[in-house]
Amino acid sequence: xxxxxxxxxxxxxxxxxxxxxxxxxxxxxxxxxxxxxxxxxxxxxxxxxxxxxxxxxxxxxxxxxxxxxxxxxxxxxxxxxxxxxxxxxxxxxxxxxxxxxxxxxxxxxxxxxxxxxxxxxxxxxxxxxxxxxxxxxxxxxxxxxxxxxxxxxxxxxxxxxxxxxxxxxxxxxxxxxxxxxxxxxxxxxxxxxxxxxxxxxxxx
Ligand code: ADP
Numbered sequence: 001x002x003x004x005x006x007x008x009x010x011x012x013x014x015x016x017x018x019x020x021x022x023x024x025x026x027x028x029x030x031x032x033x034x035x036x037x038x039x040x041x042x043x044x045x046x047x048x049x050x051x052x053x054x055x056x057x058x059x060x061x062x063x064x065x066x067x068x069x070x071x072x073x074x075x076x077x078x079x080x081x082x083x084x085x086x087x088x089x090x091x092x093x094x095x096x097x098x099x100x101x102x103x104x105x106x107x108x109x110x111x112x113x114x115x116x117x118x119x120x121x122x123x124x125x126x127x128x129x130x131x132x133x134x135x136x137x138x139x140x141x142x143x144x145x146x147x148x149x150x151x152x153x154x155x156x157x158x159x160x161x162x163x164x165x166x167x168x169x170x171x172x173x174x175x176x177x178x179x180x181x182x183x184x185x186x187x188x189x190x191x192x193x194x195x196x197x198x199x200x201x202x203x204x
Contacts, residue, residue, distance in 0.1 A: 001099055002106035002199035005124030007114035009159050010152070011137035011144065012130040013175040018110050020188040026195075027102030030110040034094045038087060039064035044094070048086045053079075092119070105199035115160045115168045126198070128191065129169035134162065136177045 038045040041062035059065045073080040114120045141152040
C-alpha cells in the first residue's frame with residue numbers, strides 16, 4: 001500500500017485537510033486517534049501501563065489517568081521514555097493493521113510528530129506537510145481548545161520548527177487562515193490525483 005504521511009504543527013489543520021481527502025474516498029489512519037484508543041478503557045496499553053507504573057495511573061473506568069501521567073512525564077524524561085516504550089509499538093502495530101485493511105490505491109496516515117520520528121519518515125512513501133504561520137496555529141488552537149496563547153506557544157516550542165518541517169516535505173499544502181477555501185480544495189484535488197497516479201505506478 002502506498003502511504004502518504006500527513007503532518008504539520010498543532011493547529012496547522014491536519015484533521016481539517018485529512019477530512020477533505022476523505023471526501024475523495026481516501027482512507028485516513030489517524031495515529032492520534034489510535035494513541036487515544038489504546039489508553040481508553042480496555043485499551044491494549046492499559047495492562048502494560050498498570051504493571052509498569054502502578055494501578056494509581058489507571059482511572060476508575062480503566063482508562064489512563066491522563067492528568068496524572070501528563071504531570072509525571074512532563075517532569076521526568078525517563079518516565080516519558082518508559083511510557084513511549086509501551087505505547088509506540090502498539091500505535092505502530094495498530095496503524096499498520098488499519099493501513100493494511102484500507103481500500104483504495106493509497107492511504108493517508110496522519111502523524112503529528114512525523115518529522116521528529118526517523119521510524120515514521122522511513123515508513124511513508126511521501127511526506128505531505130500542512131503549513132501555516134505560527135500566528136495562525138496559535139489563533140486556531142486558542143479558539144478550538146479554549147486555551148491561552150502561552151499554553152499553545154509552549155506546545156509549538158516543543159515541536160519541530162516550521163523550517164525543519166518544510167525541509168522534510170515532499171509536498172506542502174498552504175492552509176493559512178484567510179486563504180480562499182476553493183484554492184485549498186483545488187490543492188487537495190491536485191495532490192489526490194498525483195498520489196493516486198504514483199500509487200498505481202508502483203503497482204505496475
Ligand atoms: P490539527 O489537526 O493540525 O491540530 P485541526 O485540523 O484541528 O488542526 O485545525 C485546527 C482548527 O482550525 C480546527 O478547529 C479546524 O476546524 C480549523 N481549521 C483548520 N483549517 C481550516 C480552514 N482551512 N478553514 C477553516 N477552518 C480551519
